[in-house]
Amino acid sequence: MPETWSGFSYIVTNLARFIRPNEVTFSGVNSSMPMLACMLAKKSYDFYFTYINVAGGVDPKPTSVPLSSSDPVLAAGSTAIFANEDFYDLCTRGRMDLCFLGAAQIDGAGQTNVSAIGDWHNPKVRLPGGGGGAVMLPTARRSCTWRTEHSPRVLVDRLDFVTASGGMHGVVTPIAVFIKREGRLTLQSWHPEKSLDEVIARTGFAIDGTDASPTPGPTDEERAALQALDPDGEFERDADVSLG
Amino acid sequence: MQPQPGSRDAPGDKIKSLAELASMIPDGSSVALGGSFLHRGPFALVRELIRQGRRDLELIKQSPGYDIDILCRAGALRRTRAGIVAMEGNFGLARWYRKAVEEKEIELEEHACASLTAGLRAAAFGVPFQPCGGLHGSALPELNGWKWGEDPYGSGEKVCLIPPITPDFTVIHANAVSELGDVRVLGTFHWDRIMSRAARRVLVIAEKLLPIEEFRKQPELTLVPHFMVEAVSVVPGGAWPGSCWPLYEIDYPAVRAYVDERDRDLSRHLEAAVEREARADA
Numbered sequence: 018m019p020e021t022w023s024g025f026s027y028i029v030t031n032l033a034r035f036i037r038p039n040e041v042t043f044s045g046v047n048s049s050m051p052m053l054a055c056m057l058a059k060k061s062y063d064f065y066f067t068y069i070n071v072a073g074g075v076d077p078k079p080t081s082v083p084l085s086s087s088d089p090v091l092a093a094g095s096t097a098i099f100a101n102e103d104f105y106d107l108c109t110r111g112r113m114d115l116c117f118l119g120a121a122q123i124d125g126a127g128q129t130n131v132s133a134i135g136d137w138h139n140p141k142v143r144l145p146g147g148g149g150g151a152v153m154l155p156t157a158r159r160s161c162t163w164r165t166e167h168s169p170r171v172l173v174d175r176l177d178f179v180t181a182s183g184g185m186h187g188v189v190t191p192i193a194v195f196i197k198r199e200g201r202l203t204l205q206s207w208h209p210e211k212s213l214d215e216v217i218a219r220t221g222f223a224i225d226g227t228d229a230s231p232t233p234g235p236t237d238e239e240r241a242a243l244q245a246l247d248p249d250g251e252f253e254r255d256a257d258v259s260l261g
Numbered sequence: 262m263q264p265q266p267g268s269r270d271a272p273g274d275k276i277k278s279l280a281e282l283a284s285m286i287p288d289g290s291s292v293a294l295g296g297s298f299l300h301r302g303p304f305a306l307v308r309e310l311i312r313q314g315r316r317d318l319e320l321i322k323q324s325p326g327y328d329i330d331i332l333c334r335a336g337a338l339r340r341t342r343a344g345i346v347a348m349e350g351n352f353g354l355a356r357w358y359r360k361a362v363e364e365k366e367i368e369l370e371e372h373a374c375a376s377l378t379a380g381l382r383a384a385a386f387g388v389p390f391q392p393c394g395g396l397h398g399s400a401l402p403e404l405n406g407w408k409w410g411e412d413p414y415g416s417g418e419k420v421c422l423i424p425p426i427t428p429d430f431t432v433i434h435a436n437a438v439s440e441l442g443d444v445r446v447l448g449t450f451h452w453d454r455i456m457s458r459a460a461r462r463v464l465v466i467a468e469k470l471l472p473i474e475e476f477r478k479q480p481e482l483t484l485v486p487h488f489m490v491e492a493v494s495v496v497p498g499g500a501w502p503g504s505c506w507p508l509y510e511i512d513y514p515a516v517r518a519y520v521d522e523r524d525r526d527l528s529r530h531l532e533a534a535v536e537r538e539a540r541a542d543a
Contacts, residue, residue, distance in 0.1 A: 046298060046324055047347050071297070073449030084513070085350040087298055087324075089448045089506035100449045101297070101323070105375045109394025128398065131345075132371060137404065143362040143369075145354065148324070148345030151373035152395030181373075182398025255351045 021234050024191030024258030025050075027208060028163050030239050031189045031232065032117065033057045035161050038064035040114035043104060043157075044086060045071045045149050050163055050256065051117030052086040053246055060242035073098040082246050084255070105149075109156045116157040118150045118181070122173045123162060125222030127185025127197045129154065130176040137178050147180055155183030163189045165258045169221035191258050192216060194232060195224075206232040208260065219261065274440040275492045279536055282464055282494040283309035286430055289339075291319035293381070293460055295433035295453040296500070298326040298349040299511050301446075303434040303466045305499030305536040311335040312531065321381075321428050323374035323452050326355055327503060327516070333361035334525055340367060342426060344374035350511060352520050370405060378455060380426030385458035390422040431460035433485070434500045436508070438467040442490030443476045443483050448506035450484050457485045465493045468508060498535035 022030075032054035036042050042058075044051040048071075055068050056079075069075050071087045078094030092098060099107075107113050120129035121144050129150055135141035154160050160183075164171050167190035185202070188195040192208040193216045204224050207216045209231040217224060235243075247253055277285075283306055286292060296302035307328045310318070315337050320329050323344040330348065332338040334357040348355050361367045372380075379393035392410070396402055402409070402421050412418045433453045437445040444465050446453060457463050463485060476483055498505075502515035519530050531537075 046345060047349055049351075072300075073451075085299060085511060087300060087349060088511070089300060089504060090510075092448055092506075098449050100454075101374070101452050102378060102455060105378065106394075109375070132401075137400075140363055143359045145345045145347045146343060146369075146371045147373035147376070147399075147401055149374060151399040151401050152375040152393065154395070155397040155399075156395040179398065179400045183395075 021210065022208060022232070023253065024165070024260050025253040025256050026235060026243055027191055027232070028165065028189050028258065029053045029057060029243060030235050031194050032161060032163055033239070035115060035159070035187050036062070036066055037115070038066060041067045041069060041107070041112065042115040043069050043113060044117050046087045047119055047145065048086045048117055049084070049252060052091070053082070053243070053252060054117070056082065056246055057239065057242045060245065061236070061238035069099055069104055071101070073100045075099050105152065108153050111156065111158070113153070113157040114159065116149070116153045116160045118153055118160050118162050119148070120150070120162045120164065122171060122176050123164065123188055124173055124176050125202055125224070126200060127188070127202050128176060128179050128182045129162060129185070130178045130180050132178040132180045134177055150181030154181040154185060157184060159186035160184055161187040161189070165191060165256055167192045167219050167261060169219065173221040191260050192219070204229040206230055208232060209234065211260070275442040275490065276440055276470070277492045277494050279305060279309050279466070279494045279496055280313070282306060282466070282492055283313055285464065285492060286310060286315065288315055289317045290429040291321055293321040293428035293431040293456040294325065294328050295431070295451065295456060296503070297324045297451045298347065299503035299516065301434050301451070301500050301505050302328050302503050303432040303499065304328060304501060304503060305496045305534070306432050306464070306466050307331060308531055308534050308536065311337055311527065321377070321426060323377050330355040330357045331527065333357040333367060335527060338367050340370070342370040342372055342377060344372045344377050348516070348520065350513065350516060352516060356520070371401060373399070373401060376401070376421070376423050377426065378452060379423040381452070381455045381459035383423060383425035384427040385455055390424055392420040393423050394420070396421040426459060428456070428460040430462050430464060431456040432464045432466070433457065434505065435465050435467040435484070436505065437469050437471040438465055438493045438495070439471060439473045439476050439487060441473060441487035442493050443473070443487045444485040444490060445471070445476070445482050446484045454484055457489060463490045465490055466496050466499045467493060468497050468499070468505060470495050496536050501535045
């Protein structure tokens with residue numbers, strides 16, 4: 018594992034840093050990196066949080082780290098089966114503290130598109146679709162998303178389609194961490210091997226970097242936890258994250 | 262009590278072959294499929310529908326993947342109502358589904374997973390619509406013509422109202438069934454429960470048959486009671502190439518082979534399927 022950050026370790030660890038003590042935190046389908054972030058937080062942070070996931074797990078003790086982030090092994094050792102209807106209802110009644118939700122495009126207001134690139138009716142690329150976001154983004158107390166690419170085609174001024182809108186709290190890319198403040202995504206920190214100017218140039222929406230600083234490097238505990246979760250680097254290879 | 266075929270205590274058995282089960286679903290049916298992505302889907306039945314040349318189906322599911330992709334690949338699908346579609350695992354987007362939508366071979370009604378559930382709840386609850394939380398600011402309600410209603414009790418809150426979704430069939434892959442059609446699922450049941458309550462007819466594929474006495478010992482493990490189930494088929498391994506907790510995991514090489522084979526032809530994949538042996542026996 019490198020001394021500072023790979024794009025992969027940057028995303029997983031900075032997602033984990035959004036997790037807070039005693040909160041209910043959820044990871045979903047198609048979400049290997051948030052799944053790893055929740056597992057990393059469980060291993061390396063000295064506080065309790067309730068980890069629930071799309072496989073129905075409640076504070077599970079998975080016997081392995083699955084490639085599929087909805088794998089039933091994520092409910093192994095669980096104290097309950099809290100199935101899909103339950104975690105959606107928990108969210109819409111305002112009791113979900115932190116949701117990790119996927120996105121293809123993200124705009125400066127923290128809205129997301131997971132539906133289509135191009136016109137919805139004549140798509141250039143048909144994307145996975147509505148999923149959790151349209152209901153969870155406006156109803157979870159906080160939501161965070163991530164992208165493995167940091168570019169103006171991903172972080173856009175205008176979405177091709179607004180699939181989900183609402184309470185986006187944080188966004189992590191291989192080179193930056195954004196936090197929403199007063200309705201706009203604001204740069205919180207950037208990859209220490211990159212520059213503020215590069216982050217601004219590679220972001221499609223206008224950002225204010227005034228209060229931003231380089232991201233503190235991984236702690237020994239964070240580094241060890243990620244190493245233990247991905248000992249052969251399989252997840253890192255699959256994620257194929259480039260700093261660009 | 263109406264006289265029943267079979268004994269005084271129970272209707273006759275509901276066990277069918279996989280081919281018989283599939284033949285109950287006519288062309289043009291809307292079918293809700295249980296499970297999620299590569300996990301505990303009724304995939305043996307999906308493949309049997311393809312073998313039987315079924316056409317113009319509608320697939321209803323919050324998170325389809327392999328099932329919708331193979332139905333698109335076989336040209337068996339006309340329409341879908343779906344929340345999120347992907348192969349998952351580390352296999353990315355569902356390529357044949359994507360092509361079918363982009364080339365307008367199928368019609369998509371895009372949902373959030375929870376709005377699809379709300380539609381199924383409306384059908385299951387016997388009400389003309391179901392309020393669904395969230396969706397504020399999303400373009401999906403307008404795209405689908407969903408109406409917003411204001412709280413009639415005066416909170417001023419607006420809520421999106423989803424019309425009923427009543428599948429002609431719900432098909433579930435279960436861990437076990439009784440010969441009468443009681444359904445036991447282990448691990449998470451995903452959306453199978455609400456799907457079974459919303460559909461006109463329920464069909465079940467199961468890993469094994471368990472004596473009715475086993476169900477009587479632990480009735481709380483029964484997800485769907487027998488009177489709601491029309492027919493069952495026992496197909497061990499039938500969720501292949503997906504997982505069925507706690508019996509087997511995803512067969513990653515088989516999914517890889519399915520994804521990597523670039524042309525539309527499915528003969529090799531269907532030939533490799535686990536239910537082939539059961540069909541040869543039948």
